[in-house]
Amino acid sequence: MSETQKRILTGDRTTGKLHLGHYVGSLQNRVALQYDYDTFILLADVQALTTHFEHPELIHGSILDVAIDNLSVGLDPERVTVFQQSQIKAIAEMTIFYSMLISVNTLRHNPTIKTEAANYGYSDLSYGFLGYPVSQAADITFCKAELVPVGEDQLPHMEVARKLVRRFNDQYKTSILVEPYAKLSETPRLPGLDGNAKMGKSLGNAIYLSDDADTVAKKVRSAVTDTNRISVKIPGNPDVCMVSKYHKVFNVDEHENICSMCKNAEIGCVACKKLLTEKLNNLMDPFREKRAYYEAHIDEVQDIINTGSRKANEIGNETVGQMREAMSILI
Numbered sequence: 001m002s003e004t005q006k007r008i009l010t011g012d013r014t015t016g017k018l019h020l021g022h023y024v025g026s027l028q029n030r031v032a033l034q035y036d037y038d039t040f041i042l043l044a045d046v047q048a049l050t051t052h053f054e055h056p057e058l059i060h061g062s063i064l065d066v067a068i069d070n071l072s073v074g075l076d077p078e079r080v081t082v083f084q085q086s087q088i089k090a091i092a093e094m095t096i097f098y099s100m101l102i103s104v105n106t107l108r109h110n111p112t113i114k115t116e117a118a119n120y121g122y123s124d125l126s127y128g129f130l131g132y133p134v135s136q137a138a139d140i141t142f143c144k145a146e147l148v149p150v151g152e153d154q155l156p157h158m159e160v161a162r163k164l165v166r167r168f169n170d171q172y173k174t175s176i177l178v179e180p181y182a183k184l185s186e187t188p189r190l191p192g193l194d195g196n197a198k199m200g201k202s203l204g205n206a207i208y209l210s211d212d213a214d215t216v217a218k219k220v221r222s223a224v225t226d227t228n229r230i231s232v233k234i235p236g237n238p239d240v241c242m243v244s245k246y247h248k249v250f251n252v253d254e255h256e257n258i259c260s261m262c263k264n265a266e267i268g269c270v271a272c273k274k275l276l277t278e279k280l281n282n283l284m285d286p287f288r289e290k291r292a293y294y295e296a297h298i299d300e301v302q303d304i305i306n307t308g309s310r311k312a313n314e315i316g317n318e319t320v321g322q323m324r325e326a327m328s329i330l331i
């Protein structure tokens, strides 16, 4: 890492294993960006509490899972800083400072908070859940990250982070905090093979990065295709077929050709699914190889997280020191 490199920060809640939707939406981007940016990867175990506080063992167990998911797709531990949110004191402290600078009403109107609250069936929101965008602003700004590779659903939170940085700098007449910007993935959100608009662990339609080749084949075999196509001999409609949507993302070169063969009844769903399975497994085989290594060297993974957390703490303490100085609350 050179001093002139811009810093990026992104992360995942540790509420379970990551899947292909995460890969397409963010991980792929992280891997590509790690060569040009000083990359910070956050294991968001505190944010995980906002929805899973009743399941601490799941959160704890997922820390290593999510770290290995990130490493298995090609994030290079020599290059990136992987760290655990709960170990970074600056994040907790900055969250408190920031919480004075935003109104409850602004948080109530955050569209992602509203959607998530509806999905989880929350009617009376906890203070922690309503306020997690404030804590997320601390996640991003403790290390003065400039770019945040995320999916579209995180954009309202980026607004909160930018607003808090501006408010803090204005209020305390300083320029120590850096305004971060989102870097959106170019691939649109990956739907579920079951026809759901989204791939999600709670939806039961996820292909996990840790799935073996046979599991992937099985999941693809059960994918929803054109339900009107009751025989191979009649033409299909790729527009309503989930397998086609996946070919478009994972088999870019052959997608068009496969669609025209489907429309001309020149390829059946079984063969089409086989082609997709092959593509997915070709993509995932190198992930599996790296995963096998890390699973056999768990101590190394724990070391990566500890070293990253130590580094993040040093940086965070420096930022908080500057904030305290600007606020005249020196110790």
Ligand code: TRP
Residues within 6 Å of the ligand: 009, 010, 011, 012, 013, 042, 044, 047, 136, 139, 140, 148, 150, 154
């Ligand atoms: N909210 C993000 C998600 O649900 C996870 C996250 C926590 C995050 N802190 C972050 C993402 C900071 C980017 C930057 O996926």
